[in-house]
Amino acid sequence: MSKQDDRKIILGIAGLGTVGAGVVKIIEKHKALIAARAGCPVEIKAVSARDRSRDRGVDLSAYDWVDNAVDLAEEGSGVNLVVELIGGSDGPALALARKALGRGIGFVTANKALIATHGKELAVLAEETGAPLKFEAAVAGGIPIIKALREGLAGNAIESVRGILNGTCNYILTRMEHEGLAFDDVLKDAQQLGYAEADPTFDIDGIDTAHKTAILATLAFGTEPDIENLPTEGIRNIAPVDIEYAKELGYRIKLLGVTQQTAEGIETRVHPAMVPTRAAIANVMGPTNAVVVNGDAVGQTVYEGAGAGEGPTASAVMGDILDVARGAEGPRLGVPATSLKPSNPVPVVKHRGTYYIRLRVNDQPGVMADITKVLAEENVSIESMLQRGSASDGGVYIVLTTHETVEASVAATLDRFTTLQCVLETPTMLRIEA
Amino acid sequence: MSKQDDRKIILGIAGLGTVGAGVVKIIEKHKALIAARAGCPVEIKAVSARDRSRDRGVDLSAYDWVDNAVDLAEEGSGVNLVVELIGGSDGPALALARKALGRGIGFVTANKALIATHGKELAVLAEETGAPLKFEAAVAGGIPIIKALREGLAGNAIESVRGILNGTCNYILTRMEHEGLAFDDVLKDAQQLGYAEADPTFDIDGIDTAHKTAILATLAFGTEPDIENLPTEGIRNIAPVDIEYAKELGYRIKLLGVTQQTAEGIETRVHPAMVPTRAAIANVMGPTNAVVVNGDAVGQTVYEGAGAGEGPTASAVMGDILDVARGAEGPRLGVPATSLKPSNPVPVVKHRGTYYIRLRVNDQPGVMADITKVLAEENVSIESMLQRGSASDGGVYIVLTTHETVEASVAATLDRFTTLQCVLETPTMLRIEA
Numbered sequence: 001m002s003k004q005d006d007r008k009i010i011l012g013i014a015g016l017g018t019v020g021a022g023v024v025k026i027i028e029k030h031k032a033l034i035a036a037r038a039g040c041p042v043e044i045k046a047v048s049a050r051d052r053s054r055d056r057g058v059d060l061s062a063y064d065w066v067d068n069a070v071d072l073a074e075e076g077s078g079v080n081l082v083v084e085l086i087g088g089s090d091g092p093a094l095a096l097a098r099k100a101l102g103r104g105i106g107f108v109t110a111n112k113a114l115i116a117t118h119g120k121e122l123a124v125l126a127e128e129t130g131a132p133l134k135f136e137a138a139v140a141g142g143i144p145i146i147k148a149l150r151e152g153l154a155g156n157a158i159e160s161v162r163g164i165l166n167g168t169c170n171y172i173l174t175r176m177e178h179e180g181l182a183f184d185d186v187l188k189d190a191q192q193l194g195y196a197e198a199d200p201t202f203d204i205d206g207i208d209t210a211h212k213t214a215i216l217a218t219l220a221f222g223t224e225p226d227i228e229n230l231p232t233e234g235i236r237n238i239a240p241v242d243i244e245y246a247k248e249l250g251y252r253i254k255l256l257g258v259t260q261q262t263a264e265g266i267e268t269r270v271h272p273a274m275v276p277t278r279a280a281i282a283n284v285m286g287p288t289n290a291v292v293v294n295g296d297a298v299g300q301t302v303y304e305g306a307g308a309g310e311g312p313t314a315s316a317v318m319g320d321i322l323d324v325a326r327g328a329e330g331p332r333l334g335v336p337a338t339s340l341k342p343s344n345p346v347p348v349v350k351h352r353g354t355y356y357i358r359l360r361v362n363d364q365p366g367v368m369a370d371i372t373k374v375l376a377e378e379n380v381s382i383e384s385m386l387q388r389g390s391a392s393d394g395g396v397y398i399v400l401t402t403h404e405t406v407e408a409s410v411a412a413t414l415d416r417f418t419t420l421q422c423v424l425e426t427p428t429m430l431r432i433e434a
Numbered sequence: 435m436s437k438q439d440d441r442k443i444i445l446g447i448a449g450l451g452t453v454g455a456g457v458v459k460i461i462e463k464h465k466a467l468i469a470a471r472a473g474c475p476v477e478i479k480a481v482s483a484r485d486r487s488r489d490r491g492v493d494l495s496a497y498d499w500v501d502n503a504v505d506l507a508e509e510g511s512g513v514n515l516v517v518e519l520i521g522g523s524d525g526p527a528l529a530l531a532r533k534a535l536g537r538g539i540g541f542v543t544a545n546k547a548l549i550a551t552h553g554k555e556l557a558v559l560a561e562e563t564g565a566p567l568k569f570e571a572a573v574a575g576g577i578p579i580i581k582a583l584r585e586g587l588a589g590n591a592i593e594s595v596r597g598i599l600n601g602t603c604n605y606i607l608t609r610m611e612h613e614g615l616a617f618d619d620v621l622k623d624a625q626q627l628g629y630a631e632a633d634p635t636f637d638i639d640g641i642d643t644a645h646k647t648a649i650l651a652t653l654a655f656g657t658e659p660d661i662e663n664l665p666t667e668g669i670r671n672i673a674p675v676d677i678e679y680a681k682e683l684g685y686r687i688k689l690l691g692v693t694q695q696t697a698e699g700i701e702t703r704v705h706p707a708m709v710p711t712r713a714a715i716a717n718v719m720g721p722t723n724a725v726v727v728n729g730d731a732v733g734q735t736v737y738e739g740a741g742a743g744e745g746p747t748a749s750a751v752m753g754d755i756l757d758v759a760r761g762a763e764g765p766r767l768g769v770p771a772t773s774l775k776p777s778n779p780v781p782v783v784k785h786r787g788t789y790y791i792r793l794r795v796n797d798q799p800g801v802m803a804d805i806t807k808v809l810a811e812e813n814v815s816i817e818s819m820l821q822r823g824s825a826s827d828g829g830v831y832i833v834l835t836t837h838e839t840v841e842a843s844v845a846a847t848l849d850r851f852t853t854l855q856c857v858l859e860t861p862t863m864l865r866i867e868a
Binding site for chain 1: 456460464467468470471472473570576577578581582585586587588589590591656714717729730731732733734735736737738739740745746748749750751752753755756757759760761762763764765768769770773
């Protein structure tokens with residue numbers, strides 16, 4: 001490796017939360033191993049965080065302390081690779097990214113919001129100045145899925161990527177299924193156990209999954225990251241009864257991020273879905289993440305692992321740092337950033353698929369006729385249908401699954417169901433993902 | 435990407451079997467996509483195979499034909515990246531590798547025997563001359579597991595790697611389980627269906643898995659590939675009765691390649707094992723491959739996909755070609771080749787684990803006492819034990835699983851069982867992998 005003899009990676013780490021401290025620990029613990037794998041020494045020069053006095057379980061006294069994170073990328077800092085673990089799509093994270101990449105300094109980040117929102121701008125800048133830009137930790141924690149898509153599967157035209165990308169949601173859905181509990185009860189418990197944030201909106205409303213899915217769509221299809229036009233539903237409205245029916249029908253409910261090539265174009269969406277219990281992704285339980293990629297040459301590959309936490313996320317950050325050390329570059333978002341196409345997403349009403357619909361209706365003569373008439377008129381063909389429950393509380397459930405149809409027809413059907421006198425509450429609809 | 439404007443990858447492809455033809459097809463089909471992902475054009479200049487007249491389903495007329503594969507790497511060939519798909523640990527594949535790497539020309543191969551046997555020599559040479567050396571397709575087909583270990587998880591001290599690495603064996607074991615058939619019957623059928631070779635030794639005796647496991651051990655632990663000292667057992671002796679008992683005990687039998695850090699050192703071995711049915715790896719069916727990696731930071735990650743075939747293997751080869759195009763280098767075998775340690779494997783008799791033992795015995799008084807006495811004297815502690823079957827054929831089965839013990843004790847136990855008058859045939863032993 002004679003050509004690398006004079007190389008050295010000199011890190012500036014911005015953000016010293018769990019992941020930042022984890023990165024520091026790994027670099028201190030595995031110094032020799034990391035140098036061997038990098039082909040050159042990897043050292044921390046400077047760190048930055050909001051609160052200097054906080055005990056992070058690591059000794060930071062050997063490193064320069066910088067109050068303003070952006071200063072890590074200033075000329076005098078001596079840093080040649082910035083690791084950004086601050087978070088947030090704007091503010092200091094964005095300022096630091098622009099400063100580092102503008103100066104041709106490498107930038108490694110775990111920040112999905114930043115890449116999903118400003119990824120194109122940053123990649124264009126990085127490719128202009130020749131600065132490395134890496135973000136493995138932004139999606140699916142410790143699973144090297146960014147690398148797999150950008151590099152390992154680069155010889156494929158990607159057909160689809162489907163992922164369980166948020167451990168909090170999968171943990172909640174798993175407990176709802178196993179313990180028969182309601183969403184609110186599991187959420188409360190998950191918050192007490194530290195599996196969910198005090199403000200859980202970002203996770204449970206699918207926003208976190210949407211950021212990750214937007215990044216996967218860019219890598220898979222060479223389109224600009226487009227978080228603005230990404231239809232996003234979370235898991236707040238998943239009821240125990242739907243989990244029960246899913247089980248009875250041979251499915252399990254998972255929050256999925258999906259991006260796929262269709263006849264209409266590229267469809268990218270985040271929503272809870274019914275997946276067949278025999279599918280690999282259906283058997284991913286608790287906080288584990290999983291990604292299923294279909295490519296035209298490779299067929300289906302599946303990746304599973306911890307989606308969050310100190311070790312897994314720090315592992316992904318280290319992978320990026322070592323990539324930069326080895327001199328791996330190439331197009332930052334899979335293809336040259338200036339050639340990224342507008343995302344031009346297929347509206348979700350054009351989605352073709354099969355559906356699960358649950359209605360609560362009055363148990364009275366003629367109900368089934370009313371319902372099947374609407375379905376027939378909207379050209380929605382029934383695959384299976386069952387009626388269940390006593391009418392003691394004045395209503396019974398009708399549950400049906402459809403043959404393949406277009407979502408616009410399902411939406412029209414649901415609208416009409418809502419106006420039927422016999423239908424007692426807003427119908428529930430879940431997409432089925434094969 | 436201004437610095438890459440003058441770069442171009444000019445390929446010479448040696449070996450035009452299924453995979454070689456697959457690589458040619460992908461390059462022709464995805465020319466623009468590949469150039470975008472590579473950051474530079476990728477072209478085929480020359481090809482080589484034994485039989486020029488054979489129809490391979492691709493038009494090769496635009497490429498130079500070279501009769502002697504080694505000529506692809508000669509000065510006048512114009513080739514700057516050789517793709518070797520000939521196979522075999524020596525012969526033309528090795529000659530071509532030495533020639534290409536010696537001249538500083540990149541070398542991409544799907545050849546597990548070559549890397550498992552001569553990997554160190556070739557990596558040392560590549561690092562001296564600066565030539566890229568890549569072998570993603572050598573292990574687990576389309577699954578980018580080499581990249582994951584060498585790069586994505588490079589920040590981890592690897593604890594263990596376990597894999598289902600041979601699709602033929604997993605296909606046979608799956609059918610034995612699902613259809614209750616004997617090994618020989620399934621093998622015959624698999625040969626007719628093209629899932630097994632006419633001479634299946636390489637697959638079913640574990641040699642193919644051993645080559646792949648040797649490579650994984652090198653990447654995981656920085657040791658020299660050492661196929662010579664790798665204990666290897668195949669699946670020839672797996673009986674339907676063991677598959678039945680496995681099921682009853684909550685296990686499934688899989689042929690595993692395992693390499694793991696233990697208190698004694700690094701243990702690397704290939705053998706059929708009982709894996710708990712809830713483990714991810716137990717649910718990998720048919721010709722699918724899977725690899726489970728445990729790292730000290732990332733925890734457990736799992737990778738699944740097609741382990742062989744035109745598309746998946748060509749996908750892996752393309753990933754390597756694009757890696758070379760993007761200029762990714764770094765230590766060829768994960769750490770600088772001159773720093774690889776001798777493999778110094780822990781002998782399998784020192785393996786600590788739990789075991790499954792099946793005996794056929796005379797159904798007579800005192801048998802259980804004889805058997806439990808031996809176990810007690812060899813310090814093998816019983817976890818579960820069951821006796822099954824009628825004595826109509828003069829024997830019954832005794833099946834037991836052990837608590838954790840050292841393999842030497844199990845071996846001594848089995849030796850002593852064999853000498854017992856009541857034991858009717860050589861005992862069967864399978865390691866249990868948690």
